Amino acid sequence: MTVLVxxxxxxxxxxxxxxxxxxxxxxxxxxxRGDGIFESLLAVGGAPRKEQAHLVRLAASAEALGxxxxxxxxxxRAIRTGLREFAAVEPDREKAVVKLIATRGVEGAERPTAWxxxxxxxxxxxxxxxxxxxxxxxxxxxxxTVAQRAPWLLMGAKTLSYAVNMAAIxxxxxxxADDVIFTSSDGKVLEGPTSTVxxxxxxxxxxxxxxxxLESGILAGTSQGALFAAAKExxxxxxxxxxxxxxxxxxxxxxxxxxxxxxxxxxSLDGQEIRSSAALTAELTELVDRFV
Amino acid sequence: MTVLVxxxxxxxxxxxxxxxxxxxxxxxxxxxRGDGIFESLLAVGGAPRKEQAHLVRLAASAEALGxxxxxxxxxxRAIRTGLREFAAVEPDREKAVVKLIATRGVEGAERPTAWxxxxxxxxxxxxxxxxxxxxxxxxxxxxxTVAQRAPWLLMGAKTLSYAVNMAAIxxxxxxxADDVIFTSSDGKVLEGPTSTVxxxxxxxxxxxxxxxxLESGILAGTSQGALFAAAKExxxxxxxxxxxxxxxxxxxxxxxxxxxxxxxxxxSLDGQEIRSSAALTAELTELVDRFV
Numbered sequence: 016m017t018v019l020v021x022x023x024x025x026x027x028x029x030x031x032x033x034x035x036x037x038x039x040x041x042x043x044x045x046x047x048r049g050d051g052i053f054e055s056l057l058a059v060g061g062a063p064r065k066e067q068a069h070l071v072r073l074a075a076s077a078e079a080l081g082x083x084x085x086x087x088x089x090x091x092r093a094i095r096t097g098l099r100e101f102a103a104v105e106p107d108r109e110k111a112v113v114k115l116i117a118t119r120g121v122e123g124a125e126r127p128t129a130w131x132x133x134x135x136x137x138x139x140x141x142x143x144x145x146x147x148x149x150x151x152x153x154x155x156x157x158x159x160t161v162a163q164r165a166p167w168l169l170m171g172a173k174t175l176s177y178a179v180n181m182a183a184i185x186x187x188x189x190x191x192a193d194d195v196i197f198t199s200s201d202g203k204v205l206e207g208p209t210s211t212v213x214x215x216x217x218x219x220x221x222x223x224x225x226x227x228x229l230e231s232g233i234l235a236g237t238s239q240g241a242l243f244a245a246a247k248e249x250x251x252x253x254x255x256x257x258x259x260x261x262x263x264x265x266x267x268x269x270x271x272x273x274x275x276x277x278x279x280x281x282x283s284l285d286g287q288e289i290r291s292s293a294a295l296t297a298e299l300t301e302l303v304d305r306f307v
Numbered sequence: 308m309t310v311l312v313x314x315x316x317x318x319x320x321x322x323x324x325x326x327x328x329x330x331x332x333x334x335x336x337x338x339x340r341g342d343g344i345f346e347s348l349l350a351v352g353g354a355p356r357k358e359q360a361h362l363v364r365l366a367a368s369a370e371a372l373g374x375x376x377x378x379x380x381x382x383x384r385a386i387r388t389g390l391r392e393f394a395a396v397e398p399d400r401e402k403a404v405v406k407l408i409a410t411r412g413v414e415g416a417e418r419p420t421a422w423x424x425x426x427x428x429x430x431x432x433x434x435x436x437x438x439x440x441x442x443x444x445x446x447x448x449x450x451x452t453v454a455q456r457a458p459w460l461l462m463g464a465k466t467l468s469y470a471v472n473m474a475a476i477x478x479x480x481x482x483x484a485d486d487v488i489f490t491s492s493d494g495k496v497l498e499g500p501t502s503t504v505x506x507x508x509x510x511x512x513x514x515x516x517x518x519x520x521l522e523s524g525i526l527a528g529t530s531q532g533a534l535f536a537a538a539k540e541x542x543x544x545x546x547x548x549x550x551x552x553x554x555x556x557x558x559x560x561x562x563x564x565x566x567x568x569x570x571x572x573x574x575s576l577d578g579q580e581i582r583s584s585a586a587l588t589a590e591l592t593e594l595v596d597r598f599v
Contacts, residue, residue: 019333039331039338041311041424046331047408049341049468080470081477116339119473132333154457157448158492165446167478169471176341176468178372179461181411185373186459200450200492 018100020093022085022129029093031100034132043128045118049176052076054115056274058133061098063113064306065274066091068237072173073115079172084117084127097133110136112275118175140276147282147291148193148271152260153183155197155205159257162232170232180208194271203231204258210271211236215295217267227256238272238303245302260284268292278303310392312385314377314421321385323392326424335420337410341468344368346407348566350425353390355405356598357566358383360529364465365407371464376409376419389425402428404567410467432568439574439583440485440563444552445475447489447497451549454524462524472500486563495523496550502563503528507587509559519548530564530595537594552576560584570595
């Protein structure tokens, strides 16, 4: 079941509410305008992973939207309340998805609505990690420089306005694929609708991990960031785009990484099988599994 | 106050609910992903205006999102229920805003959540119609041909993912303007965040009304459509883009038109005063006021 904790000034540790009942006002601008922000993080054994990285990104998203959300510490306390409640009602689940959501609030109220929800991890992630992903390249419509000149487009903010991300995944599924990698109108590799793109080279004993550059308007991946730090300690070289589709086709391995599904290998791009590496996947997965 | 009517198979005319209480589930994909569609229409004297045009566009939006929403007739009945309730609780208000919203529903439920809400018309519209709008051109990031090759971008669908539209309006207000006209990355005039762009020429006794062409990925304006039909009957010539900013600067008048604010004259573009025409505004407003 899902546990719900509202951030509420009257309750220092958050206010637990019944997630099986309606709890949102119909005029909440999160529901009527997708005007809000979110984060999804994994908790293992009751402890949230990469909590600070998620809270830092949440604050950056809030800044981009001009949204006055509660302080990190308030979120932290609500997350702990949620995880404690979840452990009580779902004692056999080691893992949980923790979502942090803040909307612009009820129309006219001028006060954000903010909550934490804790729920079981969907089963589909494990299957996709094991079987790999068939991925389509789909155009995102933006060029890779627009983020820097048009802040109102909210590029790099994780907003609740995800209808296009969801539509892209539906489009991929209708075509027999599992997921999407967005490309810019000038032909650069961007990101997945809910993940960050990674690729590796393993040549002459040098292992290199690459990801598209942030300046292209993509979301700063918390898992990508943590994996880069961990891989560097293990002697990997690191690199940041610009990347084009041919770089992915030529790589020794490509993955989509995200906080809940974790590291999922890409096995085909636009129907063309690509190289993958069970050894590299295993090596990097070990690093991902050690994230705290 | 706001009246709320859920579309509910168990209630042929809709199920009235208390809008002052939480009525939405926290896991509704409308709230967590902006995954849904909407329409806003004006009701005058208890009768919805341009109802069929709005219901046709709602159906087109639903189609674009692959959303199985109730039939037009079911919406119509719920609208009537909402307007009847509104008249009972707000007997002195001649006008009302009627919102139709459908989301992808609660996560996992595979059934849309759909409702009608009826609320008072905001006061700001009258002021903006009278004083005119200071407007900024802001880049929308897309080129004017992307809609035709990338249906997953949901161009032309009226989705709940309006965070960018809202951010653009906030950006304009921070710059001392009132509203925005989006331009494409290839320099074409698109639309306002919540309105359609119109311009007029009045030359040698020939009056011409122009609007950007739909193929550029803009929303089909129901008010623009109704006004074009009415103006044509009055002898106006009609034209459809492509339009560029200089066409607006050279016009005899420019307006933003929408269902609730109606016809609002633009008085400046990027800080530069432009021509306006009280006579043309009055003539077209008379047509708008006759919409049924």
